[in-house]
Amino acid sequence: MQKRSVFILSVLCFGFAFLYVPILIMMAYSFNASRLATVWGGFSTEWYGKLLQNDQVIDAALLSLRIAVVSATFATILGTLAGLTLARLGRFKGRTLFSGMISAPLIMPDVITGLSLLMLFVSLETLIGWPSGRGANTVTLAHITFSMAYVAIIVQSRLTSMDQSVEEAAMDLGSTPLRVLWDITLPIIAPAMISGWLLAFTLSLDDLVIASFTSGPGGTTLPMLIFSKVKLGVTPDINALATIIVCIVTLGVVLAGILMMRSERQRQLDEQRAQAEAAAPQPGIA
Amino acid sequence: MAENSDTKTDPVFIRIENVTKKFGSFTAVDNVSLDIGRGELFALLGGSGCGKTTLLRMLAGFEAPTSGRIMIDGQDMTGVAPFDRPVNMMFQSYALFPHMSVEKNVGYGLKHENMTDAQRKDRVRELLDMVQLTQFAARKPHQLSGGQRQRVALARALAKSPKVLLLDEPLGALDKKLREQTQFELMNIQDRLGITFIVVTHDQEEAMTLADRIAIMDRGVIRQVGTPTDIYEFPNSRFTADFIGSINLFDGTVAAIKAGKARITAPAAGCALEADTRYGLSTGDKVSVAVRPEKITISRGKPRSTAVNAVQGEVLDLGYFGKDSLYRVKLASGALVRVSKVNDQRLSEADRQVDWEDKVWLSWDARSAIVLPEERP
DSSP states (O other): OHHHHHHHHHHHHHHHHHHHHHHHHHHHHTTBSSSSTTSOOOBOOHHHHHHHHOHHHHHHHHHHHHHHHHHHHHHHHHHHHHHHHHHHSOSOTTHHHHHHHHHHHHHSOHHHHHHHHHHHHHHHHHHHOOSOSOSHHHHHHHHHHHHHHHHHHHHHHHHHHSOTHHHHHHHHTTOOHHHHIIIIIHHHHHHHHHHHHHHHHHHHHHOOHHHHHHOOTTOOOHHHHHHHHHTTOOOHHHHHHHHHHHHHHHHHHHHHHHHHHHHHHHHHHHHHHHHHHHHSOOTTOO | OGGGSOTTTOOEEEEEEEEEEEETTEEEEEEEEEEEETTOEEEEEOOTTSSHHHHHHHHHTSSOOSEEEEEETTEEOTTOOGGGSSEEEEOTTOOOOTTSOHHHHHHGGGTTSSOOHHHHHHHHHHHHHHTTOGGGTTOOGGGSOHHHHHHHHHHHHHTTOOSEEEEESTTTTSOHHHHHHHHHHHHHHHHHHOOEEEEEESOHHHHHHHOSEEEEEETTEEEEEEOHHHHHHSOSSHHHHHHSSOOEEEEEEEEEEETTEEEEEETTTTEEEEEEOOSOOOTTOEEEEEEOGGGOEEESSOOSOOSBSEEEEEEEEEEEOSSEEEEEEEETTSOEEEEEEEOOSOOOGGGOSSOTTOEEEEEOOGGGEEEEEOOOO
16 A cells, blocks of 8 residues: 555656646746756846847737737637537538538648648639638638637537527527527537637647748748747847747646636535525415 | 317317427437327327427427427417417426515516516416415525425416416426425316426326326327226227226137137146226237236135136245235246235234235136237237
8 A cells, every 4th residue: 555655656757747847846946046057057037128128029929829829819719619610510411521621620730721722812813813821820820720620529528418498498588599509508618619719829829830931021920030030049038938828828737727616616506505495495485 | 070060169278289309310200190188188108219398398389390380279380480379388497586575476478468567477476376485486596496396386387378288297306205295276266277387207107196087108109098087998009008097917819709809828827817808809810919917816615616727836025015015926837927916904014915925816807907909000
């Protein structure tokens, strides 16, 4: 018993070390006074200051955010429609093909997606003159294309697990199918749409390969910038930038976790209270 | 329809005409015809997969009949969408809108009605009063108990004052005590509003107490339609006799028929049986004699007449249920007969009149037994 718990404990420590030591080292070096990434030269916050004055980095970060927001939003709209079709349209001809094709981008290597989209944009430009050159717009389009599939899968699984009689009840009470979608289905699947949006947002923010293929002048996203900087050697300001990103992400995850825990606890409390009330004798109900 | 021209005197309010529903090669509902009157509380009773829910869903408009048609209040419902039918449904899962308060749930159907906001509010209040949920108006469905959810579902389905209310296993999710209470509430509400109720259930007790009339369904076919008394006392087949309550069946052949009574030779019983018959039987027909357990008298002494409807056996099993006891008696032929007896006297175990392994006589009145024709496959 004792032996086993020591073993489990050490495995746990090793696992966590594997995950977090690299990040911690990187964060530590972001406070390094030395210019050399691997030599500790004392504590300093100079790189954070330099980072904030670096317009190139700030611009790239803002562009990445803009692309992520726009592409996540469109991907959510399109992905939800695809998910609805898959879950609710019943068995139509070519359903299997459609569902297979919708999930293809999930397994397609980014290099291939990027390359094929590049070819598409180039040939479209020669054919109809749009998009004229590549940049932020083409990156956004590319991101919509590949993150839409993720949203569709999430929305579809939520829809299939949802009690369909709720929709029927709304229709029974006089709502047309479109009204049912608006009044009932969309509010119920909203959490799935939100997580789909967040996933699409993260995917877009994180993407380097597809963006590199489909971008052009004026379309340098943050991952592209970092990558090109790292090619010339790791500099402490990149460490600082990464530390900031890690902090933001951690904050977001922790906040979301707290909110979810709180609402779950509230829900359990509500249910317990309802049960207790039902068990207690109620005057006036006979 | 010619006979439907005078709707005022016509008791037919819902007419199901030769309705068949197929799912692929599976026939869920097989050529069902059924008339239901205005203001009736009608129950569709049957085991799972018998087609009762499919029939209900066709009435609501969620499924279209493969052939045949449904008329409600003289209107052909073919091609009429669920949201255009004068019918509302209470779902088995209640299907409450999880993101809306009780008030919003109940008022949802009124959104598209031609009403002012004040009228709508009044109507919701009135409905919540009816189901005694006024104090819970602001709650969300997950903050309610099962019984309360059931009442929200009922109020919501009644909000639009439908001509017909369809109820899919309305009491299925409630515990036993609550079920009884809710059952009477349902009946009271139906009585007060005069709306036609069609209840789907697999629970025969529920159907018997709730309904004015019951249709028993089996494998997509209606086996018998009638009042609870009709169905219990005058089953038309072995299937319904066996389905509702428990029953003892003796197979035999008709030996003679006299004055509405048939005399049957049944080898398993070991004596001649006499029973009422409602069917045009003739001598030599193969039949079953059916006797309900509670209609049999069990005694250690010889009954007054042993010529007919009196058999001898040995008590094999005895079940004591408090208000009544159930005996399983083995006849000489090996046949088992179930007898139930109301414990109308307070007796200790030692004073028990009939006990295990006692030799007993079983007897019953000719009017308590019924002859059933042999099952047509």
